[in-house]
Amino acid sequence: xxxxxxxxxxxxxxxxxxxxxxxxAHVNYPxxxxxxxxxxxxxxxxxxxxxxxxxxxxSCSHQTSVKSIIxxxxxxxxxxxxxxxxxRKLGNIRITHLDENCCIRKEKSFPFNLTDQPxxxxxxxxxxAHLSKQSACTTTIHxxxxxxxxxxxxxxxxxxxxxxxxxxxxxxxxxxSDLSYFQAKIDKATEVIKSFQKLFDINPSTKWKIINSEExxxxxxxxxxKSLIDFIVxxxxxxxxxxxxxxxxxxxxxxxxxxxxxSDVAEHVLNNSIPSRSSxxxxxxDFYYLHGNRSFTRYLIDNRQCYxxxxxxxxxxxxxxxxxxxxxxxxCLVNEFDCxxxxxxxxxxxxxxxxxxxxxxxxxxxxxxxxxxxxxxxxGRNHTCETIVFTSIINCYDPLPSADGGILSSFxxxxxxxxxxxxxxxxxxxxxxxxxxDLIDLGNNASxxxxxxxxxxxxxxxxxxxxxxxxxxxxxxGKAHLMNIVDILRNTPASxxxxxxxxxxxxxxxxxxxxxxxxxxxxxxxxxxxxxxxMDIKRQEAEYKRDGFYSRSDAMNIRMYDIAMFxxxxxxxxxxRYLCGWHNEINYFAYRGQLSVYYAAVRLNITHxxxxxxxxxxHTYAHNKxx
Numbered sequence: 001x002x003x004x005x006x007x008x009x010x011x012x013x014x015x016x017x018x019x020x021x022x023x024x025a026h027v028n029y030p031x032x033x034x035x036x037x038x039x040x041x042x043x044x045x046x047x048x049x050x051x052x053x054x055x056x057x058x059s060c061s062h063q064t065s066v067k068s069i070i071x072x073x074x075x076x077x078x079x080x081x082x083x084x085x086x087x088r089k090l091g092n093i094r095i096t097h098l099d100e101n102c103c104i105r106k107e108k109s110f111p112f113n114l115t116d117q118p119x120x121x122x123x124x125x126x127x128x129a130h131l132s133k134q135s136a137c138t139t140t141i142h143x144x145x146x147x148x149x150x151x152x153x154x155x156x157x158x159x160x161x162x163x164x165x166x167x168x169x170x171x172x173x174x175x176x177s178d179l180s181y182f183q184a185k186i187d188k189a190t191e192v193i194k195s196f197q198k199l200f201d202i203n204p205s206t207k208w209k210i211i212n213s214e215e216x217x218x219x220x221x222x223x224x225x226k227s228l229i230d231f232i233v234x235x236x237x238x239x240x241x242x243x244x245x246x247x248x249x250x251x252x253x254x255x256x257x258x259x260x261x262x263s264d265v266a267e268h269v270l271n272n273s274i275p276s277r278s279s280x281x282x283x284x285x286d287f288y289y290l291h292g293n294r295s296f297t298r299y300l301i302d303n304r305q306c307y308x309x310x311x312x313x314x315x316x317x318x319x320x321x322x323x324x325x326x327x328x329x330x331x332c333l334v335n336e337f338d339c340x341x342x343x344x345x346x347x348x349x350x351x352x353x354x355x356x357x358x359x360x361x362x363x364x365x366x367x368x369x370x371x372x373x374x375x376x377x378x379x380g381r382n383h384t385c386e387t388i389v390f391t392s393i394i395n396c397y398d399p400l401p402s403a404d405g406g407i408l409s410s411f412x413x414x415x416x417x418x419x420x421x422x423x424x425x426x427x428x429x430x431x432x433x434x435x436x437x438d439l440i441d442l443g444n445n446a447s448x449x450x451x452x453x454x455x456x457x458x459x460x461x462x463x464x465x466x467x468x469x470x471x472x473x474x475x476x477x478g479k480a481h482l483m484n485i486v487d488i489l490r491n492t493p494a495s496x497x498x499x500x501x502x503x504x505x506x507x508x509x510x511x512x513x514x515x516x517x518x519x520x521x522x523x524x525x526x527x528x529x530x531x532x533x534x535m536d537i538k539r540q541e542a543e544y545k546r547d548g549f550y551s552r553s554d555a556m557n558i559r560m561y562d563i564a565m566f567x568x569x570x571x572x573x574x575x576x577r578y579l580c581g582w583h584n585e586i587n588y589f590a591y592r593g594q595l596s597v598y599y600a601a602v603r604l605n606i607t608h609x610x611x612x613x614x615x616x617x618x619h620t621y622a623h624n625k626x627x
Contacts, residue, residue, distance in 0.1 A: 066094075067118035068150035068236040071196070073127050073189075075166030077213035077261050078154045080307065081231065082122065084252070086110050086359040087312045088245055090238035092119045100128045102137035110359070120237045121148070127163065128188060131195035141199055151200065151208035152235055158214070159190045161263035164270050168301050182270060209234065214263055217255050221381055221469065225250045247380075248315055251468040257571040259287045260303040269297055281490040283386055283410075283471045290495040290569055292609045302606060306573035313465060313580070314361040316368060319343050329539075331588075334532065335450045341458075342587040343367035350588045353581050354603055364580035365462045365587075371442045372459070375416060375466045378440070385412035387472040389485070392416040392459045394447050396424050396627035398478020400437055405484035413437045414467075416459060418446035424627035451529065454591035460566060461583035461593070470570050477564035481619040488567070494611030495569035496578070498597075499618055501560035508598055509550040511560060512541050515592050533590060540589035544599065552602055563593050564620050565613070574606045 072078045085091060089112035097105040102125070109119065123144070130137045145151065156162045163185045200208045216231065218224045225246050232241050251257060259265060268274050268288075274296060277289045291299035325332040325339065326346040332339040339345050343363050353362055366372065379385065387410055391401055400415060413436045417425065422441040447455045456477075459466075463473040472489055476482065506514075516534060523530045544550055568575050581600025586593055601607045 065118040066121045066148050068152065069121045069123060069144065069148050070152045070154055070235055071123050071125060072154040073125055073162060073166070073193075075127075075162040075164070075169065076155050077165075078122075080258070080261060081216075081228075081253075083308070083310075083359065084249060084312060085232075085237055086112070087310065087361055088249070090232070090240050090245070092117050093122060093237070094119045095122045095124065097124045098126060098129070098137075100126050100130055100137070101135075102129060102140040118236075120235060125192075125196065127166065127185070127192050129192050129196075131192060131199070138199065141196075142203075145199065145203050145206055149207050150236060151206060153197065153200070153208065153210045154213065155193060155210065156213045156263055158263035158267060159193060160186055160270060161266035163189050164266035165261070165304075168266075168297075169304060172301060179270075213261075216253070217258055217262070219255045221250055221254060221383065224254050228253060244317070245315070249312060251380075251571075252311065254469070254571075256283075256471060259285075259571070260300055260307065260573065265300070269300065281408075281486045286471075286569070287495075287572070289493065290572075292494040292611060294608045299609070302609075303573045306577050306604075306606075309577065310360065310362055311573050311576045312361050313364040314343060314367055316366065318361055319367045331536075337370075337448045338450055338454070338587055340368045341365055341370060341448075342584060344584060344588045347588075350584050353577065353584060353600075362577070362580050363584060364465060365458065365583055366465055370448060371446065372416075372466070374442075375414070375440060376468075379414070379467050379469075381469065382412075382467075383469055384410070385467065385470055386410035387474065387485070387489070388412055388414060388463065388467045388470040389474045389476060390414040390416070390459075390463060390467070391476050391478060392456050393421045393425075393478050393626075394418050394452055394455055396421050396625050398623055399626050400425065401476035401478055401480045401482075403476075403482040403485055405482075406486055407436060408486060411436075411485070415439050416442055416446075418442055419444045420627065428626070449591070451533070451591050454586070457586050457591050457593045458583065460563070461579050461586060464568075464570050464576055464579055467570070473568055473570050475563075475566040477620075479621045479623055480564045481621065482565065483617050483619075488613060488617050492567070492611065494609055495572050495575055496567065496609055497611040497613055498561040498563055498566045499620070500612045500615070501562050504559060506560040507550075507558065508544070508553050508560065508595065511594055512537060515590075515595060519592075537590040537592070537595065540585075540595060543589070549599055549602060553598060556602070556607060558598055558602070558607065560594065561597055562620065563597055565618060567613070574604065574609060578604055578606060578609075 070078065082093065082095070086093060092109070092111050094107065094109040096107040099105045111117075111119075125141075131141075132138065163182060167182075167185075197210070200206060211231070211234075216227045218227060228246055228250060229241065232238050255262075274288050275285060288296055294302075323339075323343070323345050326348070332345060342365050344350055349363060352360065366376070379388075387408070389401075389403070389411065390413070391398075393400070393415060395418065415425070415437050417439055419441055422439055425437075425439055449455050449458065460475045463470075463475060467473055474482075474485070482488070516537060519530060519533055523533075568579065578600045581604065582593070582596060585596035585599050589596065598607065601610060
């Protein structure tokens with residue numbers, strides 16, 4: 001008991017001593033006494049959103065230096081460039097959303113480079129901000145202007161487009177019938193933008209520049225690349241920008257690829273003044289008429305969301321070498337090239353496309369160097385071939401496909417063949433239409449995949465990777481025959497379409513057993529290849545049942561395509577994501593494209609973008625070897 005009392009006295013004495021030291025410090029060093037508490041409050045992790053009710057006007061800039069500030073608003077189009085920068089990890093960026101009083105609504109940092117490297121700060125200012133002369137918001141902005149020397153104000157020339165795109169992105173609404181509501185929003189936004197610019201005018205020592213979103217959009221690839229480089233340099237975003245990265249991604253920023261973010265499109269939507277479709281075939285503004293069975297505004301929203309979810313394909317330099325499969329059944333032991341080409345070593349890799357973006361590049365083939373790269377090198381910067389008709393023939397399995405009707409100067413025909421087939425086709429008496437084909441010799445070993453037919457099925461899904469500047473891409477099997485391609489493209493109501501299967505009741509679930517029997521007849525049930533194929537197809541069938549794909553497809557009354565021909569409009573973000581998803585299904589599960597042609601579309605909820613080619617425009621024949 002005596003020991004317990006002594007301990008208590010000791011504790012009390014220590015506590016009194018601590019209180020005494022704190023009081024002395026407070027009296028003599030009042031700023032020091034609460035320094036620790038203050039720092040704990042300020043150092044909110046930059047990756048965590050700050051509650052709306054907390055009117056914090058400082059950011060985490062005290063933790064890391066800021067080398068430049070980009071001021072913008074929601075709906076200006078800046079974020080499509082920021083997404084590219086974040087996906088390619090080109091620099092450290094902090095994005096801060098400010099409310100009407102310039103309090104931080106939410107904030108997140110992306111420290112991709114060394115943590116001691118400076119950040120580029122992006123402030124997204126509300127279009128309802130209170131920017132009167134004496135307002136707290138104005139004071140806050142003045143303080144930030146003085147803190148940093150380099151500033152960019154990124155906006156649109158069209159205030160109307162800014163408001164419309166902000167509405168579509170935030171509300172996901174297709175109702176723009178209340179014009180008085182939008183006019184009030186536009187008037188307020190115009191006032192805010194004018195007031196914001198005046199804040200810089202009264203700070204003559206500040207280095208700042210206005211960039212209008214419309215000025216960065218170009219038709220030509222070279223002009224586009226120059227604008228991208230100039231923007232990166234001006235904003236001090238990155239020291240890591242390479243020529244390889246710019247050339248790999250620049251086609252994503254040409255005018256044809258940015259139709260979904262053009263100011264004139266937003267203005268047409270608001271005014272309900274979408275141009276009428278031309279009676280002549282044209283590529284110009286054809287996106288207005290390719291929305292399938294939904295409204296154009298809904299199609300526009302879908303494609304803006306698809307871009308936000310990610311459309312930048314994985315570069316070979318981003319691929320980790322010597323990866324190993326983590327699946328219980330190691331597919332990659334017998335599919336070494338298949339796994340490496342698509343960088344699909346696990347079910348998680350396959351699922352990555354459908355998970356939240358987090359600014360990751362998409363797995364979409366070409367993850368390692370291969371003979372197929374020669375096609376991309378030949379056509380990657382080709383502006384002339386606006387419609388690509390392409391095929392692939394291995395081991396003389398088919399003749400070149402044929403077509404009737406006029407051939408426009410913007411049409412290019414490309415056949416990817418092995419050396420054996422190349423020689424046979426070159427020695428044949430090809431005349432007329434077939435003389436238009438550019439035969440690309442892929443060498444003696446053009447079938448690098450585990451199954452020879454998988455080369456054909458894979459290439460069918462990656463036309464957008466090989467011909468990035470093409471506007472329309474058309475796949476044709478050798479057994480396909482088209483009549484009047486121009487007429488088909490002039491009248492199509494959708495951006496993806498194919499031929500209807502000859503058996504009208506055929507579904508994805510029913511197709512499984514038909515496919516197994518077809519391969520059994522071709523290879524025999526005792527072959528090693530057949531047994532591997534059945535294993536793949538049964539694994540795929542089990543996953544599709546578990547996932548509910550078959551039941552959802554049946555509920556939507558989806559009937560099979562005949563993918564001997566497949567049309568799609570390039571440079572539509574949802575189409576790109578769909579084709580990458582289809583490609584991944586073919587390379588992760590069974591290689592027969594018929595089995596998975598609808599899976600990614602159902603998963604991405606874009607089946608309404610699809611349509612059928614009228615029967616009068618095509619024929620299909622039996623396979624016919626040419627050597």
